[in-house]
Each structure stands twice: as structure tokens, then as C-alpha cells.
Amino acid sequence: MTTTESVVFDRVIKRYGDVRAVDDVTLTLRAGETVALLGPNGAGKSTALDLLLGLKRPDSGTVTVCGTGPREAIVAGRVGAMLQSGGLMGEVTVAELVGLACGLHPRPHPVPDVLARAGLTGIAGRRADKLSGGQAQRLRFALATAGDSDLIVLDEPTTGMDVTARRAFWATMRDQADQGRTVLFATHYLEEADAIADRVLVLHRGRLLADGTAGEIKASAGVRRVSFDLAGGTPDQAALRRLPAVTAVDVSPGGTVRLRSSDADATVHALYGLGLRPRNLEVAGLGLEQAFVTLTETEEAVAP
Numbered sequence: 182m183t184t185t186e187s188v189v190f191d192r193v194i195k196r197y198g199d200v201r202a203v204d205d206v207t208l209t210l211r212a213g214e215t216v217a218l219l220g221p222n223g224a225g226k227s228t229a230l231d232l233l234l235g236l237k238r239p240d241s242g243t244v245t246v247c248g249t250g251p252r253e254a255i256v257a258g259r260v261g262a263m264l265q266s267g268g269l270m271g272e273v274t275v276a277e278l279v280g281l282a283c284g285l286h287p288r289p290h291p292v293p294d295v296l297a298r299a300g301l302t303g304i305a306g307r308r309a310d311k312l313s314g315g316q317a318q319r320l321r322f323a324l325a326t327a328g329d330s331d332l333i334v335l336d337e338p339t340t341g342m343d344v345t346a347r348r349a350f351w352a353t354m355r356d357q358a359d360q361g362r363t364v365l366f367a368t369h370y371l372e373e374a375d376a377i378a379d380r381v382l383v384l385h386r387g388r389l390l391a392d393g394t395a396g397e398i399k400a401s402a403g404v405r406r407v408s409f410d411l412a413g414g415t416p417d418q419a420a421l422r423r424l425p426a427v428t429a430v431d432v433s434p435g436g437t438v439r440l441r442s443s444d445a446d447a448t449v450h451a452l453y454g455l456g457l458r459p460r461n462l463e464v465a466g467l468g469l470e471q472a473f474v475t476l477t478e479t480e481e482a483v484a485p
């Protein structure tokens with residue numbers, strides 16, 4: 182492991198009874214990367230993060246964080262984490278709780294800086310257990326960034342945040358990555374992953390189904406959207422469905438046809454072969470969300 186490798190999973194397996202929550206995962210995250218961890222419910226995201234944070238131990242394989250075991254990395258203050266679960270301590274103010282987190286960190290940031298970065302300065306005197314959902318998320322984020330960590334791990338960090346808080350949050354995370362920190366976040370917001378992550382990991386039933394940039398993941402789904410208008414009359418939907426490589430057909434009341442195709446060239450070629458004269462023809466790739474659904478559904482079909 183070199184110093185630029187923040188996280189290494191080497192053939193990691195974690196079972197719960199018969200369920201392989203993490204199933205033979207091998208991956209390396211490097212310094213300065215912003216990485217989104219995606220997967221449907223029960224895919225193994227939280228388990229993978231728990232293994233990374235030393236909260237669970239693998240049944241086999243190894244997890245290395247900043248060159249050591251996860252627990253050692255945490256104790257050394259190399260990892261900041263923001264988890265979904267866990268209430269916030271009562272009877273203390275936001276500033277006191279942030280102060281406590283800074284006090285425990287081997288390389289703490291000044292408390293006012295941490296409060297400001299998380300947008301908490303104005304509510305620093307509030308009780309930590311009396312915050313709104315979005316404010317509580319911001320406090321969890323402050324606790325994760327109380328010190329100078331090399332790796333920041335975030336489990337569904339923007340749940341409950343409003344649009345402004347989300348924007349500010351991601352701007353801060355970009356800043357953290359630009360300073361050489363690795364940012365790993367699990368999310369169900371695919372548009373956030375698309376906009377923010379340098380790299381996207383897709384977990385499904387514990388296995389790493391895809392690993393690449395959002396563009397690569399979209400391309401690997403191998404599906405294109407073909408849309409066009411047809412002059413005169415309602416198109417014959419059955420004929421459209423029989424076109425090669427077409428997996429879905431939708432015709433709007435205005436006559437605009439939208440097809441999904443796993444081979445857009447073959448589909449368009451055959452379309453002209455039917456004697457149709459499409460206007461405003463567009464062939465586009467799928468968004469990350471549709472690519473994600475296609476990838477995971479395809480996997481469901483081959484491994485029910």
C-alpha cells in the first residue's frame with residue numbers, strides 16, 4: 182500500500198447467517214478521490230462502511246485504512262465519519278458537542294471553524310437533541326470534520342437537508358477532496374453521485390457490480406434512449422416493439438415516440454427499413470439513475 186491509497190478492500194467477505202452482505206469485494210480508494218457508493222436497499226453499503234470503520238470485522242479478506250487496520254486508523258484520527266444512525270447527545274449545546282469532538286481529535290481544527298464550515302454558527306447555543314432533521318445532519322457533518330482526517334466517510338449525508346444546505350455541504354466536501362482528503366459517501370440520490378463523485382461504486386447483493394466514473398457506468402449499462410416524432414397517424418406500437426434491440430416503447434399523446442434500445446444503431450436502421458420517416462430523431466445515453474436501474478435489474482434477471 183502506498184501513501185496515496187486511503188482504503189484497500191482485499192477479497193472481503195462479511196456474512197450474516199446465510200446472507201453475504203459483502204461478498205468478495207476488492208477495491209482501492211486513493212487520496213483526493215470523491216467516491217459515491219450506490220446500491221439498492223440491502224446491497225451491503227452500510228456493512229461495507231462498518232467494515233471500513235472497524236465496527237465490524239470481515240469473515241475473510243482484509244480491510245486496510247491509511248496503511249493500517251481500521252481501528253488503528255480511527256484512533257490515530259485519520260478517519261472522520263458521519264453515520265445515519267445514532268442519536269445526538271442530549272443536555273449539551275451544539276458548540277459543546279463540537280468542542281468535545283475537537284478535543285478528542287489528535288489533529289483538531291478550531292471549534293469556530295468547524296461550526297462555520299457546517300453552517301452551525303448561528304445555532305451554536307442550541308441543544309444538540311432539539312435540532313431539526315437537516316440541522317442534526319449538519320451537526321453530524323461537523324463532528325465528522327472536527328479534525329484533520331485523511332478519509333471522510335459519510336452514510337447518506339444529505340438526507341433531510343434543504344437545497345441550500347445540500348449545495349453548501351457538497352461545496353465543502355469538494356474543498357476537502359481538493360485538499361487531498363478522500364471522501365466516500367453512500368447515497369440513494371443518484372443525481373448527487375452523478376454531479377459530485379469522481380468515481381461511482383455500485384454494490385448489489387454484496388458484490389461490486391460496477392466501478393468507474395459516472396460516464397463509464399452510464400455507458401456500461403449499454404442502453405440508449407431513441408426518440409423521434411412520426412408524421413401522420415398513430416404509430417404501430419407493436420411494430421415498434423418488434424424493432425431489433427428495443428426493450429421499451431412509449432408513445433406520447435402528441436405522437437412523440439421514445440424507445441429504449443440496447444443497440445441504437447440497429448434500431449434506427451430498422452426504423453427506416455419499416456418505411457417510417459422519423460423527424461427530430463435523438464439518440465441519447467441514459468442518466469445515472471436509469472443506468473443504475475438497468476444494471477441492477479439485469480443482475481436480478483441473471484442471478485435471481
Ligand SMILES: Nc1ncnc2c1ncn2[C@@H]1O[C@H](COP(=O)(O)OP(=O)(O)OP(=O)(O)O)[C@@H](O)[C@H]1O
Pocket residue numbers: 197200201202220221222223224225226227228229
Ligand atoms: N445485523 C445484521 N444481522 C443480519 N443481517 C443483516 C444485519 N445487518 C445487515 N444485514 C443484512 O445484510 C444485507 C446488507 O445490509 P446493509 O444494511 O449493509 O445494506 P445497505 O446497502 O446499507 O441497505 P440500505 O440502503 O437499506 O441502508 C441485507 O440483506 C441485510 O438484511
